[in-house]
Amino acid sequence: MSVSISRRRLLGSSSAALAAAAPFGALLSSPAAAAVSEALKPSFEHPLTQRTVAEMLAMSPVDTARESALVSNAFRVLVDAAEALREPALRNAVLAILKDPVPTVADTDEGKVLAALKAEGLIDAKRNKVFPHVTQKGRPEQPFWSAPGSGYASHHAYPGGLATHCALNVLSAVRLLENYDSVFDCDLDYDAAVSGELLHDLHKPWVFAWQPDGSSRVEKPLAKTGEHHVLSLAESMKRGLPARVVVAQAAAHDHPGTPAGEALVVGWIRAAAIIAGVDPVERGFLAADKKTLPLPRRSEGFVVHLADHDFVLSGPACQWSLPALKKLAASTYGLTSEKDFNSFRNYVFANLSAMRVWALLSTEGEAALAADVARILKA
Structure with a gap:
C-alpha cells in the first residue's frame, strides 16, 4: 500500500x-x-x-x-x-x-494535591511540594522550542x-x-497517536527550566517516573483533551502489554487525575475498577510508546x-x-x-x- x-x-x-x-x-x-x-x-x-x-x-x-x-x-x-x-x-x-505551554495545572491548591498524592502512595512522603517553580502565573517558564x-x-x-x-x-x-496499515491493514487512529506523541513531553519547558549556570533544573520523581510525564498528562486532562488521546499519551514511558507495565501507566493516570482535579473513570481514562486502562485496550498508546524510544x-x-x-x-x-x-x-x-x-x-x-x-x- x-x-x-x-x-x-x-x-x-x-x-x-x-x-x-x-x-x-x-x-x-x-x-x-x-x-x-x-x-x-x-x-x-x-x-x-x-x-x-x-x-x-x-x-x-x-x-x-x-x-x-x-x-x-x-x-x-x-x-x-x-x-x-x-x-x-x-x-x-x-x-x-x-x-x-503555560502550566495551568499549577493554578490549584498544591497542599491538597500533595496530601492526596501521599494518601495514594504516588509521591514520596517527604516531599513538601508537587510543582516546579512558576516565575509568573499565566506564563510559561520558556517557549516549547x-x-x-x-x-x-x-x-x-x-x-x-x-x-x-x-x-x-x-x-x-x-x-x-x-507501516501497521501497510503490513497488517490496521487502520489506527492517527489523531490519537500523533497528538499523544506531540503532547507526551509538553511540560518539559516547565520541569527543565534553564538555570543561571546554563544547566537545566533537576527533575524530581512522581508516581515512579519523571515528574514531567505526570504533569504533562495532568495538563492534557485539565485542558479537556479526549480520553483516547490522554490514554495514548500516558503510554509513552511504558505500555499496558504486561500487568506490571499497565500498573505503572494506571498509576501515572491516577496521579495526573488528582493534579488535574478530575475523575479518571468518569472521564474515560481508566476502567471502572481503576486497575486497568479502558477495555478493550487500544493500540495507539503502543505506537506512542514505541516512537518515544529515541532516548x-x-x-x-x-x-x-x-x-x-x-x-x-x-x-x-x-x-x-x-x-x-x-x-x-x-x-x-x-x-x-x-x-x-x-x-x-x-x-x-x-x-x-x-x-x-x-x-x-x-x-
Missing part, C-alpha cells in the same frame, strides 16, 4: 481533511527520507551565523535555540504535524500548547533539544501508523560526547569553567545536535568534530 493511500485512509477522503493534512503530508510524502532530509539537513549545512566566543557566552539558552536552524526546522515539523490533525478542536488545543529534551545528563540536553527529540518521535509515530541512543550519545567537547572547549576556545562549558555545549548541541556530534566522533574522530564546530564558532 502506498504512503499516499495510507494517509488518505488515516485522515479521511474528504477534500477538507486532505487540505488540513497538506503541510505535514507534503513533508512526509514519498520518498519520506528525501523529504525529511530536505526539511532538516540544511540545518547542519548552513548554520544561521558563525559566532565568536564572546558572542556565544553572552547568549541565553533561549537565544541559542532561537538562532538554531536545526531547532526552528524541528519545531516546524511539530507544528505541521499538529496542523495535520483531523479534529479541529484537538488541532487547536495541541497548537495552543506548542505555541504557549527552547527547552532541553531531558535532564542535563540525559537525551537531547541542550536548548531546543525538546523540539528535535519530539520531531524524530513524531516522524517515527507517523511511519509506525503507516535509547540519544542519551548515551549526549553523555559520550562530553569528554571530547570539554577537551575541545579548553584546548581551542579557552573555556574551562563549568558555566562557560555549559554555554559551549548548549551552543554546539543546539546547532549540530548531540546525535551528529557523536556520529562524527564515533566515525571520523575528534578532528572532524573540531572542524564542524569551527563552522559555527570562531576560535
Whole structure:
C-alpha cells in the first residue's frame, strides 16, 4: 500500500481533511527520507551565523535555540504535524500548547494535591511540594522550542533539544501508523497517536527550566517516573483533551502489554487525575475498577510508546560526547569553567545536535568534530 493511500485512509477522503493534512503530508510524502532530509539537513549545512566566543557566552539558552536552524526546522515539523490533525478542536488545543505551554495545572491548591498524592502512595512522603517553580502565573517558564529534551545528563540536553527529540518521535509515530496499515491493514487512529506523541513531553519547558549556570533544573520523581510525564498528562486532562488521546499519551514511558507495565501507566493516570482535579473513570481514562486502562485496550498508546524510544541512543550519545567537547572547549576556545562549558555545549548541541556530534566522533574522530564546530564558532 502506498504512503499516499495510507494517509488518505488515516485522515479521511474528504477534500477538507486532505487540505488540513497538506503541510505535514507534503513533508512526509514519498520518498519520506528525501523529504525529511530536505526539511532538516540544511540545518547542519548552513548554520544561521558563525559566532565568536564572546558572542556565544553572552547568549541565553533561549537565544541559542532561537538562532538554531536545526531547532526552528524541528519545531516546524511539530507544528505541521499538529496542523495535520483531523479534529479541529484537538488541532487547536495541541497548537495552543506548542505555541504557549503555560502550566495551568499549577493554578490549584498544591497542599491538597500533595496530601492526596501521599494518601495514594504516588509521591514520596517527604516531599513538601508537587510543582516546579512558576516565575509568573499565566506564563510559561520558556517557549516549547527552547527547552532541553531531558535532564542535563540525559537525551537531547541542550536548548531546543525538546523540539528535535519530539520531531524524530513524531516522524517515527507517523511511519509506525503507516507501516501497521501497510503490513497488517490496521487502520489506527492517527489523531490519537500523533497528538499523544506531540503532547507526551509538553511540560518539559516547565520541569527543565534553564538555570543561571546554563544547566537545566533537576527533575524530581512522581508516581515512579519523571515528574514531567505526570504533569504533562495532568495538563492534557485539565485542558479537556479526549480520553483516547490522554490514554495514548500516558503510554509513552511504558505500555499496558504486561500487568506490571499497565500498573505503572494506571498509576501515572491516577496521579495526573488528582493534579488535574478530575475523575479518571468518569472521564474515560481508566476502567471502572481503576486497575486497568479502558477495555478493550487500544493500540495507539503502543505506537506512542514505541516512537518515544529515541532516548535509547540519544542519551548515551549526549553523555559520550562530553569528554571530547570539554577537551575541545579548553584546548581551542579557552573555556574551562563549568558555566562557560555549559554555554559551549548548549551552543554546539543546539546547532549540530548531540546525535551528529557523536556520529562524527564515533566515525571520523575528534578532528572532524573540531572542524564542524569551527563552522559555527570562531576560535
